[in-house]
Amino acid sequence: MRYVQRAEYGVPPATSVDDGDPLFVQAIARAMQVLSAFHDTGKPLTLNEIAAQSGMGRSAAQRVVHTLRQLGYIERDADDRGYVPGIRVLDHTRDYLRLNPLVVRASPVLMELRRNVRERVDLSLRDGLRLVYAARLQSKRETFFATLVGQSVPIYCTSGGRAVMAHLSDAEVDEIIARSDRREITPKTITDPEEIRAKVREARENGYALALEEILQGEIAIAAALLAPDGTPLGAIHIAGSLSEWDAETYCRRFAPLVAEAAGALNRF
Template structure:
């Protein structure tokens, strides 16, 4: 019975998070919302799409999609291609605006650059967004993988090194709420998905001050992270250092990166 209750809470919490409360909100602009649904459809299919495909993903009728796509093409947020509509470069302008206007990112970049020079491995900054951690700065190592270069990528809070470092600074009831609402599927064979094991990992972080993840998000990767806190001690993000298991034994990597990433994160506690 308890597990069923938790499942119901997970479903209802996820619905509350994903579904805008528009019924009595007179300020909510439904037409604008439909435009963003069209843009968000491309997260499901990162390629040019036909109007029919966009309509199927967005839940908007085809004639409505046609008008919205035409408008977004005129504004530069979509490109019209032979295969259909594709995301336009003007979206990058808005991403640039966000990155340059965020004070956390402004203050973090020199700290991350110094950490990158010291550890000679990939260094990232992610921001806490409930069920996910959102990468906003990525400084590369000598290894190249496509997704490791991209800002804007999201990874689950429950299994990432940065996510568990953030969870270690939250109250137990908030941690449990996040875990119950998370889609705890395995990203790799080594992803920890059982709640009791995740809670044990979080307790380890509360003792050490940093979080370790071995092949939980990416096969062959070991990552250490520490939470970035605001002036009130509330976690707002995390600094990660990631290395290759082909070059590092986990214990050696932790011994090298753990104290450095903790010091870097502590240096940002001013927001």
């Protein structure tokens, strides 16, 4: 099985977004770049690796790392092999989740849906070319990476992403396709632009989107979009199961009405 561990689909580096803005603070941007260096790694990072990943000199990286370490946002790993994010990063995750009104409203809806479907239920929020999981309610079979809040997936090849794109114009869909790094995450990942457009049209017609083994081999996922009052798609609710237990037709028949009902309950606010 192959998991998506990258966290930066379509996210510009902090150093590229100031564009001469007089209120933009480069020192804060550098600190964010250092923290972002850990997105792609599966191990502690040395100071040289942090400098390379964050695109700054070793001396500048050393000062930023020292400051963040003093504040508790970076620490040495238990075996002293390098640096890892510090525990205080979790404080900000908690703040985001408890102060996001959509996440707060969705919580009881997701728990009721999980009781009904007995499969994994996720809430994702759109961020550029990716969806970021803000809530994950587990099923009887899970892996570590499938449990992580903050995990992200690209829009172009996911059930939630296509549910989102179904509520965008054709021009906006084309822009997402053109800007996406359309690589094969699994052998079943759809990367051809016209095939992606066809899946989006299918989602518009059905009111939900389906993806088979495009992010994780053996997984089937169905999703419905979460909408702002003006119809702007904000994210999606997903139900994920195993193809060892379900075929696509039975899965849709069983879960499409439930995921649509859950999304509809939130979209009425």
